[in-house]
Amino acid sequence: MSGAASDPDRYVQENKDTLVRIIKHGDDKFVRGLALAAIIRYGDEPLLHDIEHEIDRAKQDMEERV
Numbered sequence: 001m002s003g004a005a006s007d008p009d010r011y012v013q014e015n016k017d018t019l020v021r022i023i024k025h026g027d028d029k030f031v032r033g034l035a036l037a038a039i040i041r042y043g044d045e046p047l048l049h050d051i052e053h054e055i056d057r058a059k060q061d062m063e064e065r066v
Contacts, residue, residue: 012042020047024054 012019022035039051 008038008042012038012047013044016043016047020051020054023051 016039019035019039023032023039026032026035036051039047043051
């Protein structure tokens with residue numbers, strides 16, 4: 001069972017750039033949500049910090065448009 005638990009961890013580490021790109025540029029909200037959920041659940045602390053920074057930047061961009 002422990003081997004199965006490490007598969008998502010390894011997947012996120014090996015594909016974190018793709019997951020971040022999906023979150024930042026994806027058109028499908030569901031797919032973006034899945035990528036974010038994978039990073040939150042299986043990503044490491046620096047990766048979570050990077051995502052948080054991107055979310056804050058997106059919020060600022062939205063506020064500037066309004």
